[in-house]
Amino acid sequence: MIKQHYQSIVIQTVCSLLIPFIQLFALYVIIHGHYGPGGGFQGGVLLAVSIILQRLYLGSKISYRKFSPKMALAFGAIGMLIFGFAGVVPLAFGGAFLDYENLPIFWVHGAELRALGILIVEIGIGLAVFGTLVLIFDSLVGERW
Amino acid sequence: MAGIVIAIILIAAGVFFLTVSVLGLLRLPDFYARTHAVGKSETLGTILVLGGLAVYNGWELSTAKILFILFFVLIASPTATHAVARAALRTGLQPWTRQKAAQKRKKAEQP
Numbered sequence: 374m375i376k377q378h379y380q381s382i383v384i385q386t387v388c389s390l391l392i393p394f395i396q397l398f399a400l401y402v403i404i405h406g407h408y409g410p411g412g413g414f415q416g417g418v419l420l421a422v423s424i425i426l427q428r429l430y431l432g433s434k435i436s437y438r439k440f441s442p443k444m445a446l447a448f449g450a451i452g453m454l455i456f457g458f459a460g461v462v463p464l465a466f467g468g469a470f471l472d473y474e475n476l477p478i479f480w481v482h483g484a485e486l487r488a489l490g491i492l493i494v495e496i497g498i499g500l501a502v503f504g505t506l507v508l509i510f511d512s513l514v515g516e517r518w
Numbered sequence: 519m520a521g522i523v524i525a526i527i528l529i530a531a532g533v534f535f536l537t538v539s540v541l542g543l544l545r546l547p548d549f550y551a552r553t554h555a556v557g558k559s560e561t562l563g564t565i566l567v568l569g570g571l572a573v574y575n576g577w578e579l580s581t582a583k584i585l586f587i588l589f590f591v592l593i594a595s596p597t598a599t600h601a602v603a604r605a606a607l608r609t610g611l612q613p614w615t616r617q618k619a620a621q622k623r624k625k626a627e628q629p
Contacts, residue, residue, distance in 0.1 A: 379599070381600070381604055384604075387594070387597040390593070391590070391593065467588050
């Protein structure tokens with residue numbers, strides 16, 4: 374049995390090379406959600422996977438300094454707020470819940486406004502899923518933060 | 519026409535290597551040998567199949583996407599195998615040897 378506990382250079386190099394690509398692909402999936410396959414949930418999961426990969430290969434001490442669980446909590450809350458506002462604001466402007474056509478963005482009309490509303494909601498869902506999944510991972514690992 | 523023939527040869531070779539890796543996964547005696555089988559020949563098989571698809575597709579946007587997938591499989595799959603095997607070694611899993619297996623068989627037969 375090997376007793377030394379050193380970091381593997383292979384894993385470090387490859388993970389630090391892969392993480393930016395994973396995050397870029399996650400942003401692509403979120404932004405592209407209303408044209409093709411993908412959407413907020415899938416993109417948020419990919420973003421969370423990039424952070425969880427960092428937690429796995431750097432160890433929680435360094436990784437918490439780079440992206441702390443409190444920030445994940447904030448991201449989840451902000452995403453939920455974006456979703457909630459995109460749902461409630463049309464109520465105040467004379468529509469139904471999540472009725473994007475009544476969002477108060479006055480220089481866009483009709484179908485374009487609906488597409489924009491879907492994009493806003495997707496971004497909210499993506500942030501919420503991202504924060505929640507990172508928080509679930511941190512709670513399961515169970516270290517103090 | 520030549521492109522299609524090359525693609526068929528590449529994909530057939532890839533399927534061959536994938537079959538070999540599945541055989542290794544089923545038949546080899548212990549964890550390290552299995553990771554060896556899966557890590558090498560499965561990566562090669564996947565690369566060959568994806569390369570065959572890229573050749574078959576010709577010069578298009580989807581070919582570039584296939585090449586991206588090929589590149590990331592080429593990087594990520596051996597790294598994952600390395601990480602798993604390294605974790606097993608560090609937690610103290612003993613490698614299989616012929617002598618240990620023979621001793622175990624004797625112990626099982628004696629009582």
